[in-house]
Amino acid sequence: MGCDGGTIPKRHELVKGPKKVEKVDKDAELVAQWNYCTLSQEILRRPIVACELGRLYNKDAVIEFLLDKSAEKALGKAASHIKSIKNVTELKLSDNPAWEGDKGNTKGDKHDDLQRARFICPVVGLEMNGRHRFCFLRCCGCVFSERALKEIKAEVCHTCGAAFQEDDVIMLNGTKEDVDVLKTRMEERRLRAKLEKKTKKPKAAESVSKPDVSEGPSKVKTGKPEEASLDSREKKTNLAPKSTAMNESSSGKAGKPPCGATKRSIADSEESEAYKSLFTTHSSAKRSKEESAHWVTHTSYCF
Structure with a gap:
């Protein structure tokens, strides 16, 4: 069967060799890493966040992933280390003024330059x-x-001026070696945070159990209760004659009895009889009904 009609087959047509390994296009890989979300495979759009391993995500996709934990997806493995929204950082990116986006190729008659990036470095200007x-x-x-x-x-950020350390610098879409280093840093950082929480809990419990003792002038005096009561009694007795003397002096000047003093009648006082006769309580002011006239008979016109 076959090989009739004078056809001569070649070796590669008869003998099947090993399959060629498919090479990944580097340009396509770079475009996928820097322009698409690692979790949802959609185009990156603000707000853009990055994890502690240097991968880029859409913030909406990360929130949906954290809320919907029941659905186990293949792409969820790339974000399995993200336990909360605190594990990602929102990026402050600088726009590239030379990037036109899809506006220039609306008709489809232009070549899209995939090497033209949306964002650039604000210091050097690299895309x-x-x-x-x-x-x-x-x-x-x-x-x-x-x-x-x-x-x-510098030890300070070039744009916002915030201080940073070497552990705060995270490489975006780095190599396997970079990812391994970032993973070890991430694990050490999370262990350190757990230990700090454990140490804070017993301190908080101690502060609740022990009341705060105020220091300074308002410090509580320690001693026997009997001694304290005796001191207070002595102070009261010392202050009592002073207060009475002050009240007497003030009443003598103003001519009014002090508060709480008993009222005395003028008849019992040591004043003269002429002074006493001015008041109605004196015996001379008291008349009988016969001696006292009606108010109508007071006038000289009544007969």
């Missing part, structure tokens, strides 16, 4: 297209190129 290594600061979220951090060495 964030995967050709250059980029990193972000975990403390503030600002994104820079690795060249900018090496050439302009």
